[in-house]
Amino acid sequence: MTPRTDLAGYLVRYPQEAGLGDEDAATVLDRYHTPDYELVNDGVRLDRKRLLDHIRPARKRAAGLRVEVEQALVDGDQVAARYRLIAELRKGGTITTEIYMFGELAADGRLRRAIQATRTIPSE
Known part of the structure:
Protein backbone atom coordinates (compact mmCIF):
# COMPACT_ATOMS: atom_id res chain seq x y z
CA MET A 1 0.00 0.00 0.00
CA THR A 2 1.31 3.42 -0.97
CA PRO A 3 -0.30 6.85 -0.98
CA ARG A 4 -0.77 6.39 -4.75
CA THR A 5 -2.72 3.13 -4.46
CA ASP A 6 -4.73 4.06 -1.35
CA LEU A 7 -4.46 7.70 -0.30
CA ALA A 8 -7.30 7.47 2.22
CA GLY A 9 -5.73 4.34 3.72
CA TYR A 10 -2.40 6.13 4.04
CA LEU A 11 -4.05 9.10 5.76
CA VAL A 12 -5.57 6.74 8.35
CA ARG A 13 -2.67 4.29 8.79
CA TYR A 14 0.35 6.58 8.80
CA PRO A 15 -0.64 8.65 11.90
CA GLN A 16 -1.60 5.45 13.73
CA GLU A 17 1.69 3.72 12.92
CA ALA A 18 3.84 6.82 13.48
CA GLY A 19 2.03 8.24 16.50
CA LEU A 20 1.01 5.14 18.42
CA GLY A 21 3.02 2.23 17.07
CA ASP A 22 6.00 0.44 18.55
CA GLU A 23 7.81 0.15 15.22
CA ASP A 24 10.82 2.43 14.72
CA ALA A 25 9.57 5.86 13.64
CA ALA A 26 12.14 6.06 10.80
CA THR A 27 10.93 2.73 9.39
CA VAL A 28 7.33 3.98 9.41
CA LEU A 29 8.31 7.30 7.81
CA ASP A 30 10.29 5.54 5.06
CA GLY A 43 4.40 27.53 6.36
CA VAL A 44 6.91 25.58 8.47
CA ARG A 45 9.27 23.32 6.48
CA LEU A 46 9.93 19.90 8.02
CA ASP A 47 12.55 17.63 6.51
CA ARG A 48 13.07 13.99 7.50
CA LYS A 49 15.05 14.81 10.66
CA ARG A 50 12.54 17.40 11.89
CA LEU A 51 9.65 15.00 11.23
CA LEU A 52 11.34 12.26 13.25
CA ASP A 53 12.05 14.77 16.03
CA HIS A 54 8.30 15.55 16.05
CA ILE A 55 7.08 11.93 15.94
CA ARG A 56 9.05 10.60 18.91
CA PRO A 57 7.63 12.96 21.58
CA ALA A 58 4.15 12.80 20.02
CA ARG A 59 4.11 9.09 20.89
CA LYS A 60 4.38 10.05 24.56
CA ARG A 61 1.52 12.59 24.43
CA ALA A 62 -1.13 10.74 22.40
CA ALA A 63 -3.35 8.10 23.95
CA GLY A 64 -5.37 7.61 20.77
CA LEU A 65 -5.59 8.87 17.21
CA ARG A 66 -8.44 8.78 14.73
CA VAL A 67 -8.63 10.11 11.19
CA GLU A 68 -11.83 11.00 9.35
CA VAL A 69 -11.19 11.41 5.62
CA GLU A 70 -13.61 13.73 3.81
CA GLN A 71 -11.89 13.77 0.41
CA ALA A 72 -8.82 12.02 -1.01
CA LEU A 73 -7.89 12.50 -4.65
CA VAL A 74 -5.01 11.13 -6.75
CA ASP A 75 -4.34 12.42 -10.26
CA GLY A 76 -1.09 11.14 -11.77
CA ASP A 77 1.66 12.22 -9.39
CA GLN A 78 -0.53 14.78 -7.60
CA VAL A 79 -2.63 14.20 -4.47
CA ALA A 80 -5.09 16.31 -2.50
CA ALA A 81 -7.00 15.55 0.66
CA ARG A 82 -9.29 17.09 3.24
CA TYR A 83 -9.48 15.26 6.54
CA ARG A 84 -9.60 15.56 10.33
CA LEU A 85 -7.08 14.18 12.81
CA ILE A 86 -8.55 13.62 16.27
CA ALA A 87 -5.95 13.12 19.00
CA GLU A 88 -6.87 11.96 22.48
CA LEU A 89 -4.20 13.09 24.93
CA ARG A 90 -2.80 10.99 27.78
CA LYS A 91 -3.30 13.90 30.19
CA GLY A 92 -6.91 14.23 29.10
CA GLY A 93 -8.65 16.20 26.43
CA THR A 94 -9.02 15.90 22.71
CA ILE A 95 -7.55 17.99 19.91
CA THR A 96 -9.27 17.95 16.52
CA THR A 97 -7.31 19.32 13.58
CA GLU A 98 -8.79 19.90 10.15
CA ILE A 99 -6.14 19.37 7.47
CA TYR A 100 -6.01 20.40 3.82
CA MET A 101 -3.12 18.61 2.10
CA PHE A 102 -1.67 18.83 -1.41
CA GLY A 103 1.23 16.64 -2.43
CA GLU A 104 3.49 15.17 -5.04
CA LEU A 105 4.19 11.45 -5.44
CA ALA A 106 7.42 9.74 -6.46
CA ALA A 107 7.45 7.09 -9.21
CA ASP A 108 7.21 4.33 -6.57
CA GLY A 109 3.97 5.79 -5.16
CA ARG A 110 5.41 7.24 -1.95
CA LEU A 111 5.00 10.91 -1.05
CA ARG A 112 7.86 13.17 -2.12
CA ARG A 113 6.43 16.49 -0.95
CA ALA A 114 3.33 17.71 0.85
CA ILE A 115 1.98 21.12 1.74
CA GLN A 116 -0.65 21.35 4.47
CA ALA A 117 -2.85 24.04 5.92
CA THR A 118 -4.41 23.18 9.26
CA ARG A 119 -6.81 24.61 11.78
CA THR A 120 -7.93 23.42 15.17
CA ILE A 121 -11.68 22.94 15.39
CA PRO A 122 -13.90 22.24 18.41
CA SER A 123 -13.88 18.59 19.43
CA GLU A 124 -17.22 16.87 19.69
Whole structure:
Protein backbone atom coordinates (compact mmCIF):
# COMPACT_ATOMS: atom_id res chain seq x y z
CA MET A 1 0.00 0.00 0.00
CA THR A 2 1.31 3.42 -0.97
CA PRO A 3 -0.30 6.85 -0.98
CA ARG A 4 -0.77 6.39 -4.75
CA THR A 5 -2.72 3.13 -4.46
CA ASP A 6 -4.73 4.06 -1.35
CA LEU A 7 -4.46 7.70 -0.30
CA ALA A 8 -7.30 7.47 2.22
CA GLY A 9 -5.73 4.34 3.72
CA TYR A 10 -2.40 6.13 4.04
CA LEU A 11 -4.05 9.10 5.76
CA VAL A 12 -5.57 6.74 8.35
CA ARG A 13 -2.67 4.29 8.79
CA TYR A 14 0.35 6.58 8.80
CA PRO A 15 -0.64 8.65 11.90
CA GLN A 16 -1.60 5.45 13.73
CA GLU A 17 1.69 3.72 12.92
CA ALA A 18 3.84 6.82 13.48
CA GLY A 19 2.03 8.24 16.50
CA LEU A 20 1.01 5.14 18.42
CA GLY A 21 3.02 2.23 17.07
CA ASP A 22 6.00 0.44 18.55
CA GLU A 23 7.81 0.15 15.22
CA ASP A 24 10.82 2.43 14.72
CA ALA A 25 9.57 5.86 13.64
CA ALA A 26 12.14 6.06 10.80
CA THR A 27 10.93 2.73 9.39
CA VAL A 28 7.33 3.98 9.41
CA LEU A 29 8.31 7.30 7.81
CA ASP A 30 10.29 5.54 5.06
CA ARG A 31 7.44 3.16 4.25
CA TYR A 32 5.25 6.00 2.98
CA HIS A 33 7.73 8.78 2.09
CA THR A 34 10.84 9.17 -0.05
CA PRO A 35 14.21 9.86 1.67
CA ASP A 36 14.05 13.49 0.49
CA TYR A 37 10.44 13.94 1.66
CA GLU A 38 9.56 17.46 2.69
CA LEU A 39 6.44 18.60 4.52
CA VAL A 40 5.47 22.25 4.67
CA ASN A 41 2.89 22.53 7.42
CA ASP A 42 1.30 25.95 7.92
CA GLY A 43 4.40 27.53 6.36
CA VAL A 44 6.91 25.58 8.47
CA ARG A 45 9.27 23.32 6.48
CA LEU A 46 9.93 19.90 8.02
CA ASP A 47 12.55 17.63 6.51
CA ARG A 48 13.07 13.99 7.50
CA LYS A 49 15.05 14.81 10.66
CA ARG A 50 12.54 17.40 11.89
CA LEU A 51 9.65 15.00 11.23
CA LEU A 52 11.34 12.26 13.25
CA ASP A 53 12.05 14.77 16.03
CA HIS A 54 8.30 15.55 16.05
CA ILE A 55 7.08 11.93 15.94
CA ARG A 56 9.05 10.60 18.91
CA PRO A 57 7.63 12.96 21.58
CA ALA A 58 4.15 12.80 20.02
CA ARG A 59 4.11 9.09 20.89
CA LYS A 60 4.38 10.05 24.56
CA ARG A 61 1.52 12.59 24.43
CA ALA A 62 -1.13 10.74 22.40
CA ALA A 63 -3.35 8.10 23.95
CA GLY A 64 -5.37 7.61 20.77
CA LEU A 65 -5.59 8.87 17.21
CA ARG A 66 -8.44 8.78 14.73
CA VAL A 67 -8.63 10.11 11.19
CA GLU A 68 -11.83 11.00 9.35
CA VAL A 69 -11.19 11.41 5.62
CA GLU A 70 -13.61 13.73 3.81
CA GLN A 71 -11.89 13.77 0.41
CA ALA A 72 -8.82 12.02 -1.01
CA LEU A 73 -7.89 12.50 -4.65
CA VAL A 74 -5.01 11.13 -6.75
CA ASP A 75 -4.34 12.42 -10.26
CA GLY A 76 -1.09 11.14 -11.77
CA ASP A 77 1.66 12.22 -9.39
CA GLN A 78 -0.53 14.78 -7.60
CA VAL A 79 -2.63 14.20 -4.47
CA ALA A 80 -5.09 16.31 -2.50
CA ALA A 81 -7.00 15.55 0.66
CA ARG A 82 -9.29 17.09 3.24
CA TYR A 83 -9.48 15.26 6.54
CA ARG A 84 -9.60 15.56 10.33
CA LEU A 85 -7.08 14.18 12.81
CA ILE A 86 -8.55 13.62 16.27
CA ALA A 87 -5.95 13.12 19.00
CA GLU A 88 -6.87 11.96 22.48
CA LEU A 89 -4.20 13.09 24.93
CA ARG A 90 -2.80 10.99 27.78
CA LYS A 91 -3.30 13.90 30.19
CA GLY A 92 -6.91 14.23 29.10
CA GLY A 93 -8.65 16.20 26.43
CA THR A 94 -9.02 15.90 22.71
CA ILE A 95 -7.55 17.99 19.91
CA THR A 96 -9.27 17.95 16.52
CA THR A 97 -7.31 19.32 13.58
CA GLU A 98 -8.79 19.90 10.15
CA ILE A 99 -6.14 19.37 7.47
CA TYR A 100 -6.01 20.40 3.82
CA MET A 101 -3.12 18.61 2.10
CA PHE A 102 -1.67 18.83 -1.41
CA GLY A 103 1.23 16.64 -2.43
CA GLU A 104 3.49 15.17 -5.04
CA LEU A 105 4.19 11.45 -5.44
CA ALA A 106 7.42 9.74 -6.46
CA ALA A 107 7.45 7.09 -9.21
CA ASP A 108 7.21 4.33 -6.57
CA GLY A 109 3.97 5.79 -5.16
CA ARG A 110 5.41 7.24 -1.95
CA LEU A 111 5.00 10.91 -1.05
CA ARG A 112 7.86 13.17 -2.12
CA ARG A 113 6.43 16.49 -0.95
CA ALA A 114 3.33 17.71 0.85
CA ILE A 115 1.98 21.12 1.74
CA GLN A 116 -0.65 21.35 4.47
CA ALA A 117 -2.85 24.04 5.92
CA THR A 118 -4.41 23.18 9.26
CA ARG A 119 -6.81 24.61 11.78
CA THR A 120 -7.93 23.42 15.17
CA ILE A 121 -11.68 22.94 15.39
CA PRO A 122 -13.90 22.24 18.41
CA SER A 123 -13.88 18.59 19.43
CA GLU A 124 -17.22 16.87 19.69
